[in-house]
Amino acid sequence: MDLNPWLDRTKLVVCVGAGGVGKTTTAAAIALRGALSGRRTMVLTIDPARRLANSLGLDQFGNREARIDLSGMEGVKPGGELWAMMLDARSTFDALIHRVAPSDEVRERILANHVYRHMADTFAGSQDYMASEKIYDVAALGTYDLLVLDTPPVKNALDFLESPGRLVNFLDERVLSWFLDGSRSSRGGMMFGTSKVVFYLLGRVFGEQFIDDLSQFFRDFEGLYEGFRKRHQEVLDMFRAPTTQFVTVCAPSESSVDVASFFLSEFERRALPCGGIIVNQVHACSGQTHDAESVLGATARSLGGDLPPAVAASVVARLGMAHRRLHTLAMADHALARGLKSRYSGRLPGFFQEVPRMEDEVHDLPSLREVGRALFDQDAAPLSS
Numbered sequence: 001m002d003l004n005p006w007l008d009r010t011k012l013v014v015c016v017g018a019g020g021v022g023k024t025t026t027a028a029a030i031a032l033r034g035a036l037s038g039r040r041t042m043v044l045t046i047d048p049a050r051r052l053a054n055s056l057g058l059d060q061f062g063n064r065e066a067r068i069d070l071s072g073m074e075g076v077k078p079g080g081e082l083w084a085m086m087l088d089a090r091s092t093f094d095a096l097i098h099r100v101a102p103s104d105e106v107r108e109r110i111l112a113n114h115v116y117r118h119m120a121d122t123f124a125g126s127q128d129y130m131a132s133e134k135i136y137d138v139a140a141l142g143t144y145d146l147l148v149l150d151t152p153p154v155k156n157a158l159d160f161l162e163s164p165g166r167l168v169n170f171l172d173e174r175v176l177s178w179f180l181d182g183s184r185s186s187r188g189g190m191m192f193g194t195s196k197v198v199f200y201l202l203g204r205v206f207g208e209q210f211i212d213d214l215s216q217f218f219r220d221f222e223g224l225y226e227g228f229r230k231r232h233q234e235v236l237d238m239f240r241a242p243t244t245q246f247v248t249v250c251a252p253s254e255s256s257v258d259v260a261s262f263f264l265s266e267f268e269r270r271a272l273p274c275g276g277i278i279v280n281q282v283h284a285c286s287g288q289t290h291d292a293e294s295v296l297g298a299t300a301r302s303l304g305g306d307l308p309p310a311v312a313a314s315v316v317a318r319l320g321m322a323h324r325r326l327h328t329l330a331m332a333d334h335a336l337a338r339g340l341k342s343r344y345s346g347r348l349p350g351f352f353q354e355v356p357r358m359e360d361e362v363h364d365l366p367s368l369r370e371v372g373r374a375l376f377d378q379d380a381a382p383l384s385s
């Protein structure tokens with residue numbers, strides 16, 4: 001299965017997976033590949049490793065779109081551009097309020113409200129939610145042919161997929177109307193029963209100023225509810241579009257395979273478009289075992305002619321041990337990867353691809369290109385078989 005046509009017809013790739021498996025690396029490598037093939041590409045990264053951010057020049061740009069210089073790369077097709085941005089969750093949330101506020105006055109009041117500032121800090125902390133908001137903004141601009149979304153390592157994978165709904169749920173009309181009715185009648189002095197007790201207690205615990213801020217905040221937010229709900233639906237539509245592809249990245253470790261498995265079940269359950277599975281950092285080994293003495297013994301003895309014979313023998317023995325270790329690791333990696341693949345074969349569409357563990361960290365354009373080659377220049381297995 002050739003992944004090049006798959007990438008050509010995709011407009012948004014979302015990379016999800018456990019912490020540290022290589023989501024940011026994979027997202028950047030896919031984006032670079034898109035740019036090399038002549039597409040105007042944007043990768044939205046979250047906390048990239050410092051060395052990678054440095055070498056891409058992202059450090060100087062912060063959360064603004066930064067164009068990555070590809071002039072040193074050979075074979076960039078005409079039109080190919082690589083842009084990158086790091087997520088700034090806080091300013092994304094403020095921008096969201098700017099967009100949905102019905103008037104300048106309401107917007108300014110909300111942005112200055114203490115309760116909003118507190119809530120914004122809480123929501124800005126959920127980078128997954130903010131990333132989905134930001135990518136929707138970038139997609140709506142329509143200036144890029146391909147978008148690649150990196151995601152943060154979330155402990156509960158559900159958070160990422162459900163996060164766009166969190167605000168809407170938080171602003172659920174029933175909660176709002178209860179509070180609004182309560183705060184209105186508390187001002188008019190016509191409150192009975194539970195509401196009266198609750199408002200009295202809230203006032204005692206948090207102070208009158210806080211209750212006033214909270215009431216004002218809810219009153220202002222009342223007008224935003226519809227805007228949020230509409231936007232939430234649009235964000236969901238974007239994630240469900242057939243030109244969007246979710247890719248789950250894992251490493252050959254039981255825990256990250258479990259997380260990948262969880263994501264795959266979620267794709268299935270939520271009818272999200274599944275692109276495939278990438279098993280990253282697989283120990284590369286042809287699968288053949290070699291006898292070190294018969295492969296290297298003669299060479300070692302002739303090269304080490306002036307050394308005591310025991311030295312050559314010891315070097316060969318150590319290399320043999322290292323090879324056996326690598327072989328064992330590679331076999332274990334393949335067994336884990338095969339287990340994951342067989343669990344989803346025939347259940348989900350998409351590809352299954354392995355990317356070898358590189359000698360060094362993947363921290364610059366040439367090494368990202370290497371990862372891209374491993375992904376796109378060798379056939380992947382289809383999940384459908």
Ligand SMILES: Nc1ncnc2c1ncn2[C@@H]1O[C@H](COP(=O)(O)OP(=O)(O)OP(=O)(O)O)[C@@H](O)[C@H]1O
Pocket residue numbers: 018019020021022023024025026046047048049151152153280281282355356357358359360361362363371
């Ligand atoms: N195929 C690979 N070979 C060698 N090193 C790799 C490979 N893929 C990723 N790495 C290295 O592994 C480290 C983690 O990668 P990366 O930052 O992409 O993971 P992540 O899943 O985004 O992590 P986090 O969950 O913390 O965001 C980095 O130092 C990266 O250079």
Ligand SMILES: [Mg+2]
Pocket residue numbers: 023024025046047048150151152
């Ligand atoms: Mg990352």
